[in-house]
Amino acid sequence: MSCAAVLVLGLVACGQLAAGPTRPAEPVRPEASATVSRPSAGDDFSLAVVPGSASVVAGNLVQATVRTITTTGAAQAVSLTVGGLPAGTAATVEPAVVSSGGSAVLTVRTSVSTRAGTYDVVVAGAGASARHTVVFRLLVRAPAVIRAAFYYPWFPEAWRQQGLDPFTNYVPVRGRYAVEEPVVRAQVADMRYGGITMGIASWFGRGTVTDRHWPAMVRAAQGSGFVWAPYYEPEGTSDPTPERIADDLHYLRATYGGAGSALAVLPDRGMPVFVYNAGDLTTAQGCATVDRWVQAQALLQRRFGETVHVNLKVFPGYPGCSGTAGVAGWHQYGPARAEHDFSGAPGEGSYTVSPGFWKAGLAYGQSPFLSRDRARWRAGLARMNASGAPWQLVTSYNEWGEGTAIESSRACRGPAPAGAWCDWSGGGRSDFISDLHDELPPARDAGAVPGAAAP
Structure with missing residues (x-):
């Protein structure tokens, strides 16, 4: 069974920080599963963001789940970072370090300064013996208000x-x-x-x-x-x-x-x-x-x-x-x-x-x-x-x-x-x-x- 098959999907899109108003997210390709990296030899893990894409009006935020799975050998600490963000946008992964097999929350905060477009936000996971990246596709739409x-x-x-x-x-x-x-x-x-x-x-x-x-x-x-x-x-x-x-x-x-x-x-x-x-x-x-x-x-x-x-x-x-x-x-x-x-x-x-x-x-x-x-x-x-x-x-x-x-x-x-x-x-x-x-x-x-x- 593939790693993607055992993942539990979860996404929140809203106009505010924690405790803010919640709106359903709009997947760009709802039929597509999250992209999962291939394991390498020795102690290894896989990395996924689910769902793999989302749409948001600039000024709002989206949240997705970052999941790691130990694929071979022993579990290891995985440090998570985010890159590929457009100007006017910030992102966090919490917690920033998980044991492979654990999960974290990716929060991408856009602002009205964020340009409308489609962006590949890169989530990287670095362990003691392996490093993997996965793309979270973000579609930003210009706000009407x-x-x-x-x-x-x-x-x-x-x-x-x-x-x-x-x-x-x-x-x-x-x-x-x-x-x-x-x-x-x-x-x-x-x-x-x-x-x-x-x-x-x-x-x-x-x-x-x-x-x-x-x-x-x-x-x-x-x-x-x-x-x-x-x-x-x-x-x-x-x-x-x-x-x-x-x-x-x-x-x-x-x-x-x-x-x-x-x-x-x-x-x-x-x-x-x-x-x-x-x-x-x-x-x-x-x-x-x-x-x-x-x-x-x-x-x-x-x-x-x-x-x-x-x-x-x-x-x-x-x-x-x-x-x-x-x-x-x-x-x-x-x-x-x-x-x-x-x-x-x-x-x-x-x-x-x-x-x-x-x-x-x-x-x-x-x-x-x-x-x-x-x-x-x-x-x-x-x-x-x-x-x-x-x-x-x-x-x-x-x-x-x-x-x-x-x-x-x-x-x-x-x-x-x-x-x-x-x-x-x-x-x-x-x-x-x-x-x-x-x-x-x-x-x-x-x-x-x-x-x-x-x-």
């Missing part, structure tokens, strides 16, 4: 401001944390559970508080399948020149990008950059911003050979600007309103949801204000999924000062006002994150992979 959350890397500095300490009406479960690797790692896992595959992280410029916290963010997300994109804040307080914009974008790419980095780079589109052009109150102002960003993109390409995927904040008359075709997408940042539907915007549209808005220092109900209402929030998530928008945005993960966070809170700071929802910790996980988990983005791709069979 990316869910992202706005994130603020300005803690612990921002806990104390405007005469308040802490500057929030709530009591975060994580306390007055700092943006450090262990904290961010837990936050990333939190967001991944809610189907969020990208964080749009506030960036105010080189050397600022937010910039100083970016290294911890990027390190914490490496290998997780989660990626970061900058929220370009200088546009909200000034009109930076095209030269400055190009230099800033190159700085971000050169400083935080590179092989294995968690900085988002969308295949064939470049680094996504969201822009907080909040000062554009008229069509003339907004169109001038569009022109500056179109020029900045040309400079970035000419000077550094880099491309970016620009997503601007909407303004009055934004579709009619002469340079609108040079802007990849549009969003609204206005969390005092529960939903913003710009799914029909030129280029790539978006749908944004907010859990609530209660700014620190303001009385409960004082404008601008949005109460927290779970039924409204859940209905908004359903509408977001039905919208067909390629970008699903959440404002925000952790803007505690404005009271828009979906990160867990356990109480209000001070006596809870009548009608206020202060504790959404859910006995261990944010109720808002749990609701996002229950309303995952539609599991569809953006089109067939060239040269690949339809799954």
